[in-house]
Amino acid sequence: MEPMEPMHPGDPSPSGTRVPEDHRLARAALMRMAEAGDRVMGRLIAWCGPLRALEQARRGSLDPEFAAAEAERTRRRIDLTQLAESWAARHADPDADPEADLAAGRERGARLIVPGDAEWPTQLDDLDDAAPLGLWLNGRANLRLSCLRSVAIVGARAATPYGVQVAAQLGSELSIRGWSVVSGGAYGIDAAAHRGALAGGAPTVAALACGVDVCYPRAHEDLFGVIRSHGVIISEWPLGSHPTRTRFLVRNRVIAALSRGTVVVQAALRSGALNTATHASGLNRHLMAVPGPITAETSEGCHALIRQGKAVCVTSADEVIELVGSIGGDLAPERRGPVLPRDGLNDETRRVLEAVPARGGAGPAVIAVSAGVGLTTALECLGALASAGFVEAVPRGWRLRRQPP
Amino acid sequence: MEPMEPMHPGDPSPSGTRVPEDHRLARAALMRMAEAGDRVMGRLIAWCGPLRALEQARRGSLDPEFAAAEAERTRRRIDLTQLAESWAARHADPDADPEADLAAGRERGARLIVPGDAEWPTQLDDLDDAAPLGLWLNGRANLRLSCLRSVAIVGARAATPYGVQVAAQLGSELSIRGWSVVSGGAYGIDAAAHRGALAGGAPTVAALACGVDVCYPRAHEDLFGVIRSHGVIISEWPLGSHPTRTRFLVRNRVIAALSRGTVVVQAALRSGALNTATHASGLNRHLMAVPGPITAETSEGCHALIRQGKAVCVTSADEVIELVGSIGGDLAPERRGPVLPRDGLNDETRRVLEAVPARGGAGPAVIAVSAGVGLTTALECLGALASAGFVEAVPRGWRLRRQPP
Numbered sequence: 001m002e003p004m005e006p007m008h009p010g011d012p013s014p015s016g017t018r019v020p021e022d023h024r025l026a027r028a029a030l031m032r033m034a035e036a037g038d039r040v041m042g043r044l045i046a047w048c049g050p051l052r053a054l055e056q057a058r059r060g061s062l063d064p065e066f067a068a069a070e071a072e073r074t075r076r077r078i079d080l081t082q083l084a085e086s087w088a089a090r091h092a093d094p095d096a097d098p099e100a101d102l103a104a105g106r107e108r109g110a111r112l113i114v115p116g117d118a119e120w121p122t123q124l125d126d127l128d129d130a131a132p133l134g135l136w137l138n139g140r141a142n143l144r145l146s147c148l149r150s151v152a153i154v155g156a157r158a159a160t161p162y163g164v165q166v167a168a169q170l171g172s173e174l175s176i177r178g179w180s181v182v183s184g185g186a187y188g189i190d191a192a193a194h195r196g197a198l199a200g201g202a203p204t205v206a207a208l209a210c211g212v213d214v215c216y217p218r219a220h221e222d223l224f225g226v227i228r229s230h231g232v233i234i235s236e237w238p239l240g241s242h243p244t245r246t247r248f249l250v251r252n253r254v255i256a257a258l259s260r261g262t263v264v265v266q267a268a269l270r271s272g273a274l275n276t277a278t279h280a281s282g283l284n285r286h287l288m289a290v291p292g293p294i295t296a297e298t299s300e301g302c303h304a305l306i307r308q309g310k311a312v313c314v315t316s317a318d319e320v321i322e323l324v325g326s327i328g329g330d331l332a333p334e335r336r337g338p339v340l341p342r343d344g345l346n347d348e349t350r351r352v353l354e355a356v357p358a359r360g361g362a363g364p365a366v367i368a369v370s371a372g373v374g375l376t377t378a379l380e381c382l383g384a385l386a387s388a389g390f391v392e393a394v395p396r397g398w399r400l401r402r403q404p405p
Numbered sequence: 406m407e408p409m410e411p412m413h414p415g416d417p418s419p420s421g422t423r424v425p426e427d428h429r430l431a432r433a434a435l436m437r438m439a440e441a442g443d444r445v446m447g448r449l450i451a452w453c454g455p456l457r458a459l460e461q462a463r464r465g466s467l468d469p470e471f472a473a474a475e476a477e478r479t480r481r482r483i484d485l486t487q488l489a490e491s492w493a494a495r496h497a498d499p500d501a502d503p504e505a506d507l508a509a510g511r512e513r514g515a516r517l518i519v520p521g522d523a524e525w526p527t528q529l530d531d532l533d534d535a536a537p538l539g540l541w542l543n544g545r546a547n548l549r550l551s552c553l554r555s556v557a558i559v560g561a562r563a564a565t566p567y568g569v570q571v572a573a574q575l576g577s578e579l580s581i582r583g584w585s586v587v588s589g590g591a592y593g594i595d596a597a598a599h600r601g602a603l604a605g606g607a608p609t610v611a612a613l614a615c616g617v618d619v620c621y622p623r624a625h626e627d628l629f630g631v632i633r634s635h636g637v638i639i640s641e642w643p644l645g646s647h648p649t650r651t652r653f654l655v656r657n658r659v660i661a662a663l664s665r666g667t668v669v670v671q672a673a674l675r676s677g678a679l680n681t682a683t684h685a686s687g688l689n690r691h692l693m694a695v696p697g698p699i700t701a702e703t704s705e706g707c708h709a710l711i712r713q714g715k716a717v718c719v720t721s722a723d724e725v726i727e728l729v730g731s732i733g734g735d736l737a738p739e740r741r742g743p744v745l746p747r748d749g750l751n752d753e754t755r756r757v758l759e760a761v762p763a764r765g766g767a768g769p770a771v772i773a774v775s776a777g778v779g780l781t782t783a784l785e786c787l788g789a790l791a792s793a794g795f796v797e798a799v800p801r802g803w804r805l806r807r808q809p810p
Contacts, residue, residue: 162698291696291708293567294720303696306711306718313711313718315699 019116026050027114027134028098028238033057033087034133036236037250040070040083042129050133060088101238110138110212110239118380121147126283127257132236135254138212139232141203145388146232147258148345150180150205151324152280154255154273155189155265160298163189163266166290168196170263173317175200179324182207182259184251185224185233187217189265189273194227201389201403203231207255209247211239252276253283261286261324263314267301274301281310286323288314348373352381353390353400361396424521431455432519432539433503433643438462438492439538441641442655445475445488447534455538465493506643515543515617515644523785526552531688532662537641540659543617544637546608550793551637552663553750555585555610556729557685559660559678560594560670565703568594568671571695573601575668578722580605584729587612587664589656590629590638592622594670594678599632606794606808608636612660614652616644657681658688666691666729668719672706679706686715691728693719753778757786758795758805766801 027050034041034057044053047066056062062070062084070080090096105112113119114134121144124131137143151174153167171181171193181197183190185206197204204227208216212233215221227233236254237247249272256262256279264287267273280287289311292299305311314320345353348371355370356362362370368378382398385391392401432455439446439462449458452471461467467475467489475485495501510517518524519539526549529536542548556579558572576586576598586602588595590611602609609632613621617638620626632638641659642652657677661667661684669692672678685692694716697704710716719725750758753776760775761767767775773783787803790796797806 162700166699290699291704291711291718293698294571294695295567299696300720303718303720306696307720307724313696313708315705315708315712319712 023050025098026054028101031133032096033090037130039129057087058091060085104239108213119144136212136235139228141232142384142387146180146203150182150259152182152255152259152262153193154276157186157188159188159266164192167192167265171196172199175202206233208235209243209251211241213239216243253279256280263288265290266298268297269300271301287311349381356391358400361394361399363397428455430503431459433506436538437501438495442535444534462492463496465490509644513618524549529662541617541640544633546637547789547792551585551608555587555664557587557660557664557667558598559681562591562593564593564671569597572597572670576601577604580607611638613640614648614656616646618644621648658684661685668693670695671703673702674705676706692716754786761796763805766799766804768802
C-alpha cells in the first residue's frame with residue numbers, strides 16, 4: 001500500500017488549496033481518540049491519511065500491512081491491537097463528536113488548525129511522528145507568523161521574586177525587539193514571561209494542557225483574556241478538556257518545537273521546565289539557561305544545564321537574540337544590524353508585504369499584481385500580515401503600519 | 406657563556422643541600438632592585454645565576470653576551486640599558502640593604518624563601534621568566550605543603566552579602582576537605598574566603614601586595630593575625646613595603662600560579678579579579694566562576710567568563726574539587742574515593758609520613774631508617790609534615806595526628 005497523502009507539507013498550502021473539510025473533521029475525531037503525541041497514530045496518518053486512519057481507529061484494528069510494517073519497524077513492546085482497541089473505545093464515548101467539537105469552537109471563538117492550513121507552524125514537523133494532529137487556537141494573533149521568530153521562556157511555578165523579575169524583563173525586551181514569547185500560561189515564570197511580552201509589541205503564545213476555553217490556573221482568567229486579544233492560546237485538547245499531569249509533559253514538546261530556542265529562567269533539579277529543555281535539545285533548538293544565586297534551589301536546574309554544556313548561559317535578551325537569531329542564513333545580516341521580524345516571512349508573504357504601500361493604500365488586486373501572486377494568495381497573506389502587525393486596513397485598501405513589530 | 410646554575414629546580418633541594426647564603430642575599434638584593442615580575446631579570450638570573458646577575462644590576466650594565474641574546478630574542482621595545490640603569494639606581498637607595506632586610510625579617514618573624522628551598526612551591530616555575538625571585542613569608546604554615554592542594558578564591562572588594570556568603574562557604578568547605586584557600590587578603594570576597602577557610606582545618610595563604618608586616622587594609626589586622634597562626638602571609642616585597650596599584654596586579658599572577666585553580670566568586674565586568682582569572686587561564690590552571698543573579702553587576706564578570714567558555718560554572722565546593730582534583734594522576738583515585746591531602750606529598754615526604762607510627766611515638770633517627778632517608782631529610786620532612794598537620798611531636802618523638810588535614 002502506498003501512502004495516500006503527504007503527511008507534512010513543507011510549506012503552507014498554496015493559495016486556493018484548502019485542507020478538505022472531511023480531513024479536518026477526521027483529525028478532530030482522531031485528536032479525541034489518540035493520546036496527544038501518539039507516535040503510532042502519527043505514522044498511521046502519514047501512511048494512509050487521516051480518513052483511512054480514522055476508519056481503522058473506529059473499527060479498532062489496523063490494516064495488516066501497516067501493522068506488519070509497524071511491528072517490523074520498532075519491535076514495540078506496546079501491543080498494537082490493544083492500542084487500536086483503545087482508539088475505538090474512545091470513539092464510543094458520546095463526547096467524542098468532532099462535529100460538536102468544531103461547532104463548540106465556532107461558538108466560543110476557537111479555531112482548529114491542521115497541517116496544510118496556512119496558519120499551521122511547519123516547524124512542528126520537527127516533532128516527526130509525535131507532531132500534533134491539529135491545534136485548537138483562541139486568540140487574534142496568527143500562530144504561524146507569531147512563531148516565526150519566537151523564544152520559549154519556561155521555568156518553575158514556585159518562582160522567586162528574582163525569577164519573576166528576570167522572566168518579565170526577558171519577555172518584554174524580546175517582545176519589544178519583535179520576538180514572540182511562547183510559554184505555558186502557568187503560575188510563576190510562565191505568567192511573568194507572558195506579562196512581560198504583553199508589555200512589548202509582539203504577540204505572545206500560551207500553550208495549555210487543557211482546552212483553550214478552560215482557565216487553568218483559575219487566577220489567570222484576566223491574563224488569558226489579554227493573551228487572546230494580543231496573542232493566541234493554543235492546545236492539542238478539545239474545548240472543555242481538563243489538564244492532567246501527563247498532558248503538561250506532552251504539551252511541553254509543542255512549546256519547544258514552536259520556538260527557535262528555549263530559555264529556562266528558574267528550575268529546581270527536578271522540574272517540569274527541564275522536560276521542555278530536553279525536548280528543545282532533542283529538536284536541535286537552542287537551549288539557554290539563566291544563572292541565579294547558588295544559594296537558592298530554584299536555580300539548581302539552570303546551573304546543572306549550564307555545567308553539563310546542555311544550555312548556554314544567558315543573562316539578557318540581547319544574548320538570547322544573538323543565539324536564536326543566528327540560525328543559518330540569518331547569521332550575516334543579524335551581525336550587521338538589528339533583527340527584523342520580516343526576515344522570518346516566507347518568500348510569498350514577503351513579496352506581498354513589499355507590494356503594500358507605506359502611504360495611502362492599495363487594494364488587494366493591485367497588490368497581487370505587484371507581488372506577482374494570485375488574488376486569493378494576496379488576501380491570505382494580507383490577513384496574516386495584518387494579524388502579525390505588519391499592515392493595516394485603511395479606507396483605500398491596505399498600507400504598511402508605521403511601527404511594524 | 407653557559408648558564409651557571411639551574412634556574413628552576415624541579416624538585417625541592419635534596420636533604421642537606423641548602424641554598425647558599427650568598428645566593429639568598431643576592432636574591433634579596435635583586436628583589437629590591439628589579440620590579441616583581443621583571444622578565445629580563447628572570448632571564449638574567451637563569452643565564453648566569455643570582456650572584457653575577459647582582460653584579461650586573463649593581464653596575465647598571467648587562468654583560469654584552471646576555472644583552473645581545475636578549476635583544477635578539479625579543480626585539481624588545483624596552484631599552485635594556487635604561488632597565489639596567491634603573492636597577493643600579495635602586496641599588497643606590499640606602500633602604501636597599503638586603504642584610505638589613507633579612508635582619509628585619511628575623512626580628513619580625515618573617516622568612517625569605519627562594520627557589521631551591523624545601524619550602525619553595527615549585528609550581529611557581531610555571532610563571533617562567535616572571536617567577537618571583539623570592540617570597541617573604543610570615544606564618545606558621547609551610548607554604549609548599551599548604552599549596553600542594555590549594556584553590557584560589559578571588560573576587561570583588563565591593564562584594565554583596567550573597568558574594569560574601571558564597572566565598573565563606575566555599576572557603577570553609579574546601580578547608581574542611583583538606584584544600585587550602587589562597588587569596589589576596591583584601592576586603593570583600595578575599596576576606597570572606599580566608600575567614601571561611603579558617604573555620605576548616607587546612608591552612609590559608611594570603612598573598613599581599615605589600616610587606617608581610619604591613620596591614621593593608623588596616624581593618625584586617627585581626628584577620629592577618631589569625632592567618633599567621635593558622636596559615637601563612639606571603640609577599641614579593643620586603644618588609645615595610647606599601648601596596649601600589651601595579652603591585653596588586655603583579656601579585657595576582659602568584660595567587661593564580663600557587664593554586665591548582667582559581668574560583669571567581671563575584672566580579673564586575675572590569676575587576677581586578679578578572680586579572681587573576683587571566684593569569685590562571687594563561688598558566689593552564691582551572692578557571693572557575695560562580696554564577697549569581699543577573700540583576701546585579703557584581704556577577705557580570707563571572708557570567709562573561711562562563712559564556713566565553715573561559716571559566717567552568719561552579720556552584721559548590723564539590724564541583725570545585727571535582728575539577729581541580731582531577732589533574733593527571735589524581736584522576737582515577739579521586740573518582741574512586743575521597744581526596745586525601747597526602748596524595749599531594751612528594752615521594753620522600755610520603756615515605757617519611759608512612760614511617761611515623763600512629764600510636765606511641767618514634768624518634769627521627771628510627772623514622773629515617775624506616776623511611777630509607779638521611780636524618781637531615783627526615784627532620785626536614787617531619788617539620789614540614791608537622792606544620793601541615795599530618796604529624797605531631799610527643800614526648801617519645803613523633804606520631805601521626807588523629808585527624809590529619
